[in-house]
Amino acid sequence: MTEKEIIERIRELFPQRAATVGIGDDAAVVGEQAITTDMLIEDVDFTRAVPVESIARKSLAVNLSDLAAMGAIPAYAVVALGIPQWLINSIDPFLRALAEFARQYDIDLVGGDLSRAEKLIIAITATGWVESRPLLRSGAHPGDRLYVSRPLGAAAGGLELLTRWKSIEPPSDLPYAQREFAVSAIRRLIEPEPEVKLGIALAGLTQITSCIDISDGLSTDLHHLCDASSAGAEIERQRIPVFPDLLGSGTALGIDARAAVLHGGEEYALLFTSAMRESELSTRLGRPVYAIGKMVSDKGVRIDGQPLEPGGFDHFAVK
Helix, strand or coil: HHHHHHHHHHHHHHCCCCCCCCCCCCCCECEEEEEEEEEEEEEHHHHHHHHHHHHHHHHCCCHHHHHHHCCCCCCCCCCEEECCCHHHHHHHHHHHHHHHHHCCCEEEEEEEEECCCCEEEEEEEEEEECCCCCCCCCCCCCCCCEEECCCCHHHHHHHHHHHHHHCCCCCCCHHHHHHHHHHHHHHHHCCCCCCHHHHHHHHCCCCCCEEECCCCHHHHHHHHHHHHHHEEEEHHHCCCCCCHHHHHHHHHHCCHHHHHHHHHHCCCCCCEEEECCCHHHHHHHHCCCEEEEEEEECEEEEEEEEEECCCCCCCCCCC
């Protein structure tokens, strides 16, 4: 079964009773709180080539990104750790990094669980306050403009380089521009920045009709948004913002820029819809956002008129 099929089966077996928003969005909403959970597993989501401080920060960042996609204000988190022997002597740097990152986003750690494990496992459940309304995947309308919050492609490029080099440091003999690109791309992968402030601001604008974070890849998450909204999307390749120098140094390093931008996961940018024009919306938000296309009534996703199938990450896809 694919990840989508497993989620659908879970939804069938666990009908929602009290939740305002249940299974299938970036977070559940119960009362005035959004609730989300994410898990990172060694040799699935990261390797020991990544510093423990970066692993700690990313483990919370992915939860904060889900709260951002719902427009929620971070509140509390509980952390469960499966700790292998190799981490015991590095646990303090891990915990300090996690604490500093939590303070940065004003979220309180209020509990959790510890266990021994063969590999490092981090499972965090985070909650956030929904002040005005939750942003959902299901509100987009035909005619809405489709937006992304920042340039794409870095995380996939960083993953390819990290996998190739088995180190966060590029080879010393790389040309300067390629080295600078590689450092930036790998950092975007291992230390993503959740768009919390933007998510809260979007929730305060009634003109924002839907939102999702890009965790599985633009193509896949756009399909998720379209499916939830019972609509389709048409996007233009030239309008999609690309991470700086991906087309230059990234291509020279052997990265498939098109695949990285369209299908690369772990971006944690926000993908959202609104009838507002790009210039007007950017002015209202006080920062740039990027219109990459529009929602349409015909189902499916197309790029420059051609079908774009979901090509992003699936934990259970046959490789």
